[in-house]
Amino acid sequence: MKKLLFFALAFVFLATAAQGKTLKMALDADPESMDPHVQLSGGMLQYTHLCFDPLIRWTKDMKFEPRLASKWERIDPLTVRFYLREGVKFHSGNTFTAADVAWTMDRLKKSEDFKGLFTSFAEPKIIDDYTIDIITTEPYPLVEAMATYIFPLDSKFYTGADDKGLPKDAIVKTDYSFANQNQSGTGPFYVESREQGVKMVYKRFADYWDKDSKGNVSEIILTPIKENATRTAALLSSGVDFIAPVPPQDMDRLGTNKDLNLVTMAGSRVITFQLNQKRKPEFADLKVRQAVIAAVDNAGIVAKLMKGTATAAQQQAPEGFDGYVADLAPRFDLEKAKQLMKEAGYENGFEATMIAPNNRYVNDEKIAEAVVSMLSKIGIKVSLKTMPKAQYWDEFDAQVADIQMIGWHPDTEDSANYSEYLLMCPNKDTGKGQYNSGNYCNAKLDELVNQANVETDKAKRIALLQEVERIAYDDAAYVPLHWQNLSWAAKKNVDLEPVVNIMDFPYLGDLVVE
Amino acid sequence: MFAFIVRRVLQAIIVMLIISFIGFALKQNVGDPVRELTGVSVSAAERESIREKLGLNDPFLIQYGRFLKGAVLEGNIGQSFFYKKPAMEVILSKAPATIELVLCCSFLIVVLSIPMGIYSAIYPKRLLSRLIMGLSTIGVSVPIFLIAILLIYIFAIELNWLPSYGRGETVNVWGWESGLLTLDGLRHLILPTTALTALMLPLFVRLIRSEMMEVLQTEYVKFAWAKGLPRVRIWFVHAFKNTLLPVITVGGVQIGTMIAFTILTETVFQWGGLGFLFLEAVERADTSLLVAYLIFVGIIFVVVNTVVDIIYGLVNPMVRITGRK
Amino acid sequence: MRLWKRFRSSYFLYSFLHDPVAMGSFAILAFLTLAAFGAPVIAPHNPYDTTTINIMDSEIPPVWMEGGEQNFTLGTDAQGRDMLSTMLYGMRISLIIGVGATLMQAVIGIVLGLLAGYKGGRVDSFLMRMADVQLSFSTLMVAIFLSAIFQAIFGVAAFERLAVPFLVLVIGIAEWPQYARTVRASVLAEKKKEYVEAARVMGLPAARIMWRHILPNSMSPILVLSTVQVAHAIMSEAALSFLGLGMPITKPSLGSLINSGFDYIFSGSWWITMFPGILLVLLILVINLLGDWVQDVLNPKLYKG
Secondary structure, eight states, X not given: OHHHHHHHHHHHHXXXXXXXXXXXXXXXXXXXXXXXXXXXXXHHHXXXXXXXXXXXXXXXXXXXXXXXXXXXXXXXXXXXXXXEOSSOBOTTSOBOOHHHHHHHHHHHTTOTTTGGGGTTBOOOEEEETTEEEEEBSSOOTTHHHHHTTOOOOOTTTTSSBOTTSOBTTOOOSSSOOHHHHOOOOSSSEEEEEEETTTEEEEEEOTTOSOTTOOOOEEEEEEEEOOSHHHHHHHHHTTSOSEEESOOHHHHHHHHTOTTEEEEEEEEEEEEEEEEOTTTOGGGGSHHHHHHHHHHOOHHHHHHHTSTTOEEEOSSSSOTTSTTOOTTOOOOOOHHHHHHHHHHTTOTTOEEEEEEEESSSSTTHHHHHXXXXXXHHTTTEEEEEEEEOHHHHHHHHHHTOSSEEEEEEOOTTOOXXXXXXXXXXOOOTTTOTTTTOTTOOOOHHHHHXXXXXXXXXXXXXXXXXXXXXXXXXXXXXXXXXXXXXXXXXXXXXXXXOGGGOOTTOOOOGGGOEEO | OHHHHHHHHHHHHHHHHHHHHHHHHHHHHHOOHHHHHSOTTSOHHHHHHHHHHTTTTSOHHHHHHHHHHHHHHHOOOOEETTTTEEHHHHHHHHHHHHHHHHHHHHHHHXXXXXXXXXXXXXXXXXXXXXXXXXXXXXXXXXXXXXXXXXXXXXXIIISOOSOOSSOOSOEEETTEEESSSSHHHHHHHHHHHHHHHHXXXXXXXXXXXXXXXXXXXXXXHHHHHHHTOOHHHIIIIIIGGGGHHHHHHHHHHHHHHHHHOOHHHHHHTTOOSHHHHHHHHHHTTOHHHHHHHHHHHHHHHHHHHXXXXXXXXXXXXXXXXXXXX | OHHHHHHHTSHHHHHHXXXXXXXXXXXXXXXHHHHHHTXXXXXXXXXXXXXXXXXXXXXXXXXXXXXXXXXXXXXXXXXXXXXXXXXXHHHHHHHHHHHHHHHHHHHHHHHHHHHHHHHOHHHHHHHHHHHHHHHHSXXXXXXXXXXXXXXXXXXXXXXXXXXXXXXXXXXXXXXXXXXXXXXXXXXXXXXXSHHHHHHHHTTOOHHHIIXXXXXXXXXXXXXXXXXXXXXXXXXXXXXXXXXXXXXXXXXXXXXXXXXXXXXXTTTSOTHHHHHHHHHHHHHHHHHHHHHHHHHHHHOTTSOOO
């Protein structure tokens, strides 16, 4: 009898051990919805990677790795053929096929947030249940990058009407919808419960297709903690196992703590200031723009305000991107800046206004403040106003100030995207230059970017995009500051390093907790 | 009394109308909700069409008219953009967290401020009195987020005794998510309550002390001494009862303020209540939620102040409730 | 000269000279006020002159710690500003805002509170419901609203210049109901008393009765509220900078210095929070201690001596 009891206990013990680990995680925000197509944001994409698998996904070194597509090949300039994995189940139990991919792409084109990314895509062609041709309307170099946004949804699950009689596939931003509150994907986790803004519980999907994944997390409890110090405190007090992002000023403390594991990685969000040439005629003068750039000690900002958790930038795209030019020299030189101001005829300087957000980028407000004092040294007296992001973008669009801060992370993870939004001549019809509040406009640069957008030859494309960065550098088109680092911190037993990446999508399905 | 209540209800409705009107007028200044609902790369035209769809482009009076119609006919005071739910539902789901916090805090204030205030009034020169007054001054002058973060630092990080964020485990009692009934919930309550109490307590200690000192000098207290009544009876029955009027007044306003604006405490402790909700609504430009919230808070103030007015009459028979004929 | 004589022989001075706490508090307050308003002369650096600030000087610890520099006695903040100078300049702003806003609240609140309590009826209902509306629109909403108006009138550039009067206005307007309700409660209790009846029978005008008879007898709660409100106003300003509505970050107040130090609490740069924090506590402490003393001395109901 005793023996039996022992075995029973041992069995129970083993069973619980095999169930895996619970990961308590605190992020700065939780996903806005459970419908992956309702909003394009970092939080939503992180969620989507947990509950839905993409066709292919980025690896750490900016390559692609197969997920639901086991391989893919370009068969002509307009077509890429994707071969899909067989035997993949959705959370609902339905089987994944090419029809789900086609259905998902159709829905993406209806989504207000995603349709812009998929404008060059035509209707895909289903070859058989596990083969699909993705077709573009013109030669398009970024099909693979865009395929990382195709997270097939369970088309059967989302078809029909719910108990309120509303269509299940409706994409609704501000009201109830079936898809906002229910999900079925092929991802490693499914949502067990969700209380928006308070807590979200994910459970591991038992029938997950990727049996090779070493991930052993069976449950994730996500708590959004917006306040930086509180988030750090939660990790230090063992309230949670994993936090992101880590504020720069706390890196030292977390990094030196031997019970914790801190990982940082150069990111691709570039922080810049735009000098409005229309609003402030002084900035139309190349010499003045060069002086401004020479006056801004962006390496100093990185070293001091960012505590080294950023990379000083001279261009838009970071290393690893197609347009990155390795030999662009740093330009900070205060004496030269004063000299340039003199040559431009502004020896006594002038007054200007600046706006910056105070809750959008890491240390945004402090950075703006530092730049104000740097510019004062060459006689440009700047009056600064900072505001929360909810109010900022309207003011930004209205161009209420002469110098405006903007950070940019390309959704496509591609060099051309920066210039399209930040540097091309503003054009209401094409939508180019949508965030170009500097009103910098150079036809040559526009031409090069447009060429790059239809160039499928990698080498030629790199040459085009590098030329773009050089022109912007020579024209002193904007003031580049730095690329923000991404950062994560966790308990020692959480093996973070292998699952994090420059896109800031931790692949928690593969996370190993000891 | 009945006429008095009817009058107050009417006034409350007018207050709500005024608040909602001003709220709508302010809406534009908080920011653009559509911006918060879309990714950065979404085109301006696309955003415009969403704005059009949500009716945000209509003239102010038309939007307000639509709101009034919804409020009167369906009892719907707006839809939270971020929560994708009726705003009232969101507010009611967050209210218990704040109300529990404020109740615990008020309890502590009552329990602590009365003895502290009375003691320092009776023996103003004693060391303990000076200590109470000194500490209460420090309490009022240290910013709440500093107190909060120090509490977290000491009790959560260094000593690891108490949790640093959130409400912990809650139990649903007839739709009320309560953290008072579980050990975990109570443990989570300790730090935020302490921080908030430290901020609010000094005012009450000081108020009770100064009122009490005044009352102790009045004729009827002296008369009571002369009559040879026991000290405790004089202090607590004769004197203390007469200090209550201003204490209740200030208390009423402060409790209303606490319910509404525990913003900083709730933010630091990630306490999912109304203050937190308010700040988030401002930051996300969730304007409909904001207007609903303002109306809700307006009701709280009218109710609290009405209750205070009624209590005046009970405590001090010399005060006639205005409007009660 | 006669005034001086009267002052010298007054009970006020007598009690002051016999209360070491009051004297000490007064000395410290006088010293701090002088230091704050004399900041341009006393401070070793001018933190508002951005040309002298160097980011490379940021977060230098106080002089007695390792890595400290002679030039920066109390260390520097995240921007490389000298802490001591920044605190002195910041204290000036905080004092102006704290005292200014409290005065404004008190004036609006006392006038409306007296009216509401004394007149009663419709006037009372109207004013008290107005107070309810005002309370619902916290400081934050008032700030958002007024800042939009300010920006529309004066443009973005003017904000730096107008920030102090703007903040006095915002905090002054937002919190008058606290006073109004307190005063009203006192008035309700006082107005039935014999001396008020007597004044009325004598045919004194209502304004005079309110101002000269009722108000002095309601001072005690007003004074208590005031000392606390000064501290609250200083902190409100700091809280507003959360939303970019407080002092411009290039001109930090004491409150916003503490506020920004909140970020550095785990970083080891404790001096960014602690020094302004200690200074603020000291400032409020002496204001409160003096407040207590003034209250005890001036209160007509307390027996003196």
